[in-house]
Amino acid sequence: MPQNQPKPRIKPTLPVYRVADQLSIQLPGKCLELADPDGAVEQFAGLLDGTRTVTEVHRDLRAAGRDISAAEVASAVAEFDRAGLLEDGAARTGLDDHDLERWKRNLGFLENYSDLTTSKYELQRKLRDFRVVLLGLGGVGSHMLYDLVGLGVRDIRVVDFDTVELSNLNRQILYRESDLGRAKIDVAAERILAYDPLVKLDTRATYIGCPDEAFAVVEGRELVLSAVDMPKMQVVNWINQACVRAGATLITGGVDSRRIAYYTMIPGVTGCVECWKADVAENDRFSADLAAKKTEWADATREPRFPEDMSAFGALVTLYTAHVLAEVVRLATGIAPPLSQGRLLEVFFDDGMPRESERWSRRPDCPVCAHPRAPRAAA
Numbered sequence: 605m606p607q608n609q610p611k612p613r614i615k616p617t618l619p620v621y622r623v624a625d626q627l628s629i630q631l632p633g634k635c636l637e638l639a640d641p642d643g644a645v646e647q648f649a650g651l652l653d654g655t656r657t658v659t660e661v662h663r664d665l666r667a668a669g670r671d672i673s674a675a676e677v678a679s680a681v682a683e684f685d686r687a688g689l690l691e692d693g694a695a696r697t698g699l700d701d702h703d704l705e706r707w708k709r710n711l712g713f714l715e716n717y718s719d720l721t722t723s724k725y726e727l728q729r730k731l732r733d734f735r736v737v738l739l740g741l742g743g744v745g746s747h748m749l750y751d752l753v754g755l756g757v758r759d760i761r762v763v764d765f766d767t768v769e770l771s772n773l774n775r776q777i778l779y780r781e782s783d784l785g786r787a788k789i790d791v792a793a794e795r796i797l798a799y800d801p802l803v804k805l806d807t808r809a810t811y812i813g814c815p816d817e818a819f820a821v822v823e824g825r826e827l828v829l830s831a832v833d834m835p836k837m838q839v840v841n842w843i844n845q846a847c848v849r850a851g852a853t854l855i856t857g858g859v860d861s862r863r864i865a866y867y868t869m870i871p872g873v874t875g876c877v878e879c880w881k882a883d884v885a886e887n888d889r890f891s892a893d894l895a896a897k898k899t900e901w902a903d904a905t906r907e908p909r910f911p912e913d914m915s916a917f918g919a920l921v922t923l924y925t926a927h928v929l930a931e932v933v934r935l936a937t938g939i940a941p942p943l944s945q946g947r948l949l950e951v952f953f954d955d956g957m958p959r960e961s962e963r964w965s966r967r968p969d970c971p972v973c974a975h976p977r978a979p980r981a982a983a
C-alpha cells in the first residue's frame with residue numbers, strides 16, 4: 605500500500621450531532637442533514653477520524669457487521685470530500701511545533717479550504733513563503749505589516765522614507781510617542797521583529813522618485829501592496845509599470861475621507877492602471893479632465909496631499925486593511941481569485957456595503973502591459 609494514501613478525517617472545526625434519526629454536520633453558515641435511521645452514517649462518520657485509510661474504513665465497517673462494498677465506501681468518502689467535510693489526517697505538516705502552535709488559529713480558518721488533496725498546512729506554507737513588498741508604513745502600512753506577520757507571511761520587504769509625527773498616532777499603531785522624529789522603517793523593524801523574530805524583513809529607507817526606483821523595490825516580489833501616494837498622480841504610474849515589468853501582482857487603493865477603495869492588477873491577466881486611464885479617457889471625459897486638473901494642481905502647488913486626503917480615520921484604515929488582507933490570502937493560497945481583480949471595489953463608511961465602482965479590461969494597445977513578461981517563478 606502506498607505510504608501517502610490519505611486518511612480521511614472529518615474536519616475538527618465541523619461539529620457532528622445526532623438529532624432523532626438524522627445526523628447533522630454544521631458547516632459555516634449551513635447545516636448538512638443526513639438521514640440515518642439505522643446509525644450506519646454515524647458509524648461511518650465515526651471511523652473518519654484521520655487514523656484509517658479508505659480501505660481500512662471499509663474493513664472496520666465490515667468487521668462491525670455492515671454489508672457494504674469497498675466501492676460504496678470509496679464513493680461515500682468522495683461525496684463527503686466534495687461537500688467540504690474532510691481533510692487528510694496523514695497530511696505532512698511541513699511546519700515545526702513552534703509554527704504549528706503560533707498559527708493554530710490560522711489553520712482553523714484554512715481548514716475551510718482544505719480537502720483530501722490540499723491540506724491546511726500546505727496553504728499556511730504558501731502564506732509563509734509568499735514574497736511581499738509593502739510600500740509605505742503609514743496607517744495602512746502599520747496595520748498591514750502586523751497583520752501580514754500574523755497571517756504567517758515571513759518574507760517581507762518594507763519601504764518607507766518618513767519619520768514618526770504626533771499626528772500619525774491616531775492610526776499608525778506601529779509607533780509610540782517616544783518614537784517621534786525617528787525613521788518609521790527603523791521603528792517598524794524593531795516592533796515587527798519583536799512580534800515575530802523569524803520574519804525575514806528587508807528594510808529599504810527609500811523615497812520612490814522615479815520609475816527605476818519603483819522597479820528596484822518591487823523586483824523579486826510576487827505581491828506589491830502599495831500604500832504610498834507621493835509624488836501625487838505619478839507614483840501609481842511608476843509602481844504600475846514596475847509591477848508589469850517585474851511580473852508582480854499589485855494591490856493598491858486608499859482611504860478617502862468617508863470611503864475605502866482598492867483594486868488588484870495582475871500582469872497578463874487584468875488591465876493595468878494605464879489601461880484603466882485609457883478607458884476613462886474614452887468613456888468618461890469628465891473624470892479624465894478632473895484627473896488632469898488634479899495633476900496640474902499637484903505639480904503647481906507641490907502640496908503633498910489633496911485637501912480630501914487630510915482625513916485618515918482609524919475605522920476606515922482598519923477596514924481597508926481587512927479587505928486587502930483577505931485578497932492577500934486568496935492570492936497567496938490560490939483558494940479563490942481576488943475579488944478586486946481588474947475592478948475597483950469601494951465601501952462607504954455610511955452604509956458599510958462593498959460595491960463595484962469601476963471595472964476595466966486589458967487593452968491590446970496598452971503601452972505598459974500589452975506585452976508583459978511572464979510572472980516570475982518562485983525563487
Ligand SMILES: [Zn+2]
Pocket residue numbers: 875876877878879880966967970971972973974
Ligand atoms: Zn495596461
